[in-house]
Amino acid sequence: MAFLLIEEEDRNLVTEILDRILQYRGDVSFIKASLLYLFQLLNRQRISSFSTESSVYNHTLLRNFLNLIESNFKSLRLPKEYAALLYITPNHLNALCKELLGQSAGEIIRDRVILEAKRLLVIKDYSVAEIAYELNFNDNSYFTKFFKKAVGVTPEEFRKKLINHI
Numbered sequence: 001m002a003f004l005l006i007e008e009e010d011r012n013l014v015t016e017i018l019d020r021i022l023q024y025r026g027d028v029s030f031i032k033a034s035l036l037y038l039f040q041l042l043n044r045q046r047i048s049s050f051s052t053e054s055s056v057y058n059h060t061l062l063r064n065f066l067n068l069i070e071s072n073f074k075s076l077r078l079p080k081e082y083a084a085l086l087y088i089t090p091n092h093l094n095a096l097c098k099e100l101l102g103q104s105a106g107e108i109i110r111d112r113v114i115l116e117a118k119r120l121l122v123i124k125d126y127s128v129a130e131i132a133y134e135l136n137f138n139d140n141s142y143f144t145k146f147f148k149k150a151v152g153v154t155p156e157e158f159r160k161k162l163i164n165h166i
Contacts, residue, residue, distance in 0.1 A: 010041065017041075032162075033123045036115065061086060062100050065093065066108075073112045074136045079105035114150045117143075121159045128155045 006014050017038050024030045044066060068082055076082060082105065083093040090105070097105045113135060120131045132143035147155050 029122050033119055036119055058096055062096055069109055069112050077109060117147055121155055
């Protein structure tokens with residue numbers, strides 16, 4: 001059995017999310033989007049709680065990288081762009097991500113873009129082209145290929161699977 005300690009400043013938000021999930025029990029799309037948000041919040045908290053005295057610098061860098069992704073994932077897609085903002089080399093950023101998260105910086109960035117694409121497919125009645133535009137993809141077909149490579153199905157197939165599960 002595993003336990004998760006929720007930091008005091010996040011407790012009210014977590015409680016509010018869970019209360020809303022209970023309140024909107026019949027709205028599966030809302031519940032899925034809320035759970036995605038909750039898991040992302042808890043993951044961010046888990047990452048921020050790693051710090052030990054010997055690696056505070058690395059954890060601070062990682063936290064800053066994750067915060068930069070959160071605010072720039074629609075416009076910045078390359079690890080070298082984030083590394084430049086952090087004043088480190090792309091190799092250092094990749095090594096840091098691999099060591100602390102087990103993924104490359106590029107995978108982390110792509111995962112965030114995919115998470116947002118899934119969220120938009122679930123909670124918005126946008127067309128795939130509108131979602132591609134929202135996520136700053138110049139070409140709808142490139143977005144579809146990007147999504148399919150990461151998820152295994154096209155955005156339309158993903159949405160249809162969700163509709164069939166409701």
